[in-house]
Amino acid sequence: MPRTRLSIKPLSRRRFLISGATLLGGLLAADVTLRQPQALRVERYAFHTAKMPANKELRIVQLSDLHLHKPEKYHERIAATVASLRPDIILLTGDFFEQSRNLEGVLTFLRTLRAPSGIFAVQGNWEYWARLEGENLRRQFTRANVTLLINRRRDIQIRGVALSILGLDYPSSADQVSGLVHASSPDRFNIMLSHVPAFDHQRLDGRIDLILAGHTHGGQIRLPWLPPLYLPRFSGAFxxxxxxxxxxxxxxxxxxxxxxxxxxVRCLCPPEITLFRLMAPLPTKPSPPGIPAKTSAHASTGKTPRL
Structure with missing residues (x-):
């Protein structure tokens, strides 16, 4: 029986490059759609303020822009990561879903979060576009032990430290910003929650100690050394x-x-859980005789190494 000789035609340079580019493109597409959108990263910051007593620390976790379609293993991992950070309070800065029919899924996820001093939230633009009436959403969030703040302030005490959580609704007017700011107390550490980072900052009057926002997704798709390809409206320069x-x-x-x-899709812009450790000011070096130590009326921030 005669043998059949297998003939393999060598790839031309052109076919080789096309095949390689196709394979590389497929791997990149899989990476930015399957891996990177769930490559969760914890960002840790030490926030030093004179409103914190020495030898005390408060742990604050911020979550933002969940955009939950349906609960997945990814969301279980988020909740487990939050629990591992041992937060005193959890602060949520809007865009929980994109369609109102996802409400039960969002509530299911919110019930997995735990913080001994409470969970506080504000609405985002997707809640507004979904035409979810604010007071009804507030009642629904209460079922998940989450306090939705609609241009409201909530005062809390954590181990003797006085905080105010001020929730700025979306959308907000300059007068609403002013009203919320003037509801703050200089004797408390005032944290303002706003879904969008771009609002009338001139109305702050130095009365707010820290603002937490979301909305931008960090650009979501980033390329090395280039600015974001797209930022949503009301992102401003942030x-x-x-x-x-x-x-x-x-x-x-x-x-x-x-x-x-x-x-x-996410590209070079990992999803984020943020931990803020609220602490007393760092010790200052002694000043030369006759020169008072430099002090600041404002809190300073410093990023700690990732643990």
Missing amino acids: VAGFYKVGRNGTPLYVNRGLGTSALP
């Missing part, structure tokens, strides 16, 4: 991380969020 805003340089932190919107 992308992610710490900024100073208003006449008095109030610290504003913009969270990259946990979900995706428009496209189920």
Whole structure:
């Protein structure tokens, strides 16, 4: 029986490059749609303020932009990670879902979160677009032990430390910003929650100690050395991380969020859980005789190494 000789035609350079590019493109597409959107990262910050007594620390976790379609293992991992951070309070800065029919899924997720001193939230633009009436949503969130603040302030005490959580609704007017700011007390550490980072910062009057926002997703799709390809309206010049805003340089932190919107893709922009450790000011070096030690009326921020 004659043998059949197998003939393998060598790849041309052109076919080799096309095949390689196709394979690389497929791997990249899988990475930005399957792995990177769930490559959860914890960002840790030490926030030093004169409103904290020495030898005390409060642990605050911020979550933002969940955009939950249906509960998944990813959301279980988020809840487990939050629990491992041992937060005193959890603060949520909006965009929980995109359609009102996801409400039960969102409530299911919220019930998995635990914080001994409470969970507080504000609405985002997707709640507004879904035409979810604020007071009804507030009642629904109460079922999940979450306090939804609609241009309201909530005062709490944690181990003798006085805090005020001020929730700025979406959308908000300059007068609403002013009203909320003037509801703050200088004797308390005042944290303002706003879904969008761009609002009338000139109305802050130096009365807010820390602002937490989301909305931008950190750009969601980033390329090395380039600015974000797209930022949603009301992002302003803010992308992610710490900024100073208003006449008095109030610290504003913009969270990259946990979900995706428009496209189920993240590229070089990992989803984020943020832990803030509220602490007393760092010790200052002794000043030379006759020169008083330099002090600041405002809190300072410093990122701690990731543990």
